[in-house]
Amino acid sequence: MxxxxxxxxxxxxxxxxxxxxxxxxxxxxxxxxxxxxxAEGIGTNPEELVAAAHAGCFTMKLSFNLSGAGFTPENLETKCEITLDNGAITNSHLVLSATVPGISKEKFDELVADAEANCPISKLYNTSISVEATLL
Incomplete structure (x- = not known):
């Protein structure tokens, strides 16, 4: 593809x-x-698009992980904040809120870590990636 x-x-x-x-x-x-x-002009920018790509990819990977482990997420919402510093993207920070019935915190954290490391956009980056995950 x-x-x-x-x-x-x-x-x-x-x-x-x-x-x-x-x-x-x-x-x-x-x-x-x-x-x-x-600044605050009208239009988009590469960092905003990278943030959308990472949030979307990570969230979809996590959904596959959860389904594969026998859990059906009710809602996964991920915000991605990209840091541009001195001409380089230095960080991609993901903030996840998830509602997943029946899952333990330990299993949830395991599946989140796998999604963080293995979504295709995470694999593309040569930068620090971090995630904050909240199971609701």
């Missing part, structure tokens, strides 16, 4: 503008710029 996205940029790094389009077109000429990346 292969997926793709296209970035188009016009102008200088600070004054220019760009747009992103994904293969599925869920992003279709979605604006991004210096201001949307480093």
């Amino acid at each position: 292969k997926r793709n996205a296209t970035a188009v940029w016009q102008g200088t790094g600070k004054e220019g503008t760009g747009h992103l389009t994904t293969q599925s077109t869920i992003l279709n000429k979605t604006q991004y710029s210096f201001n949307s990346r480093f």
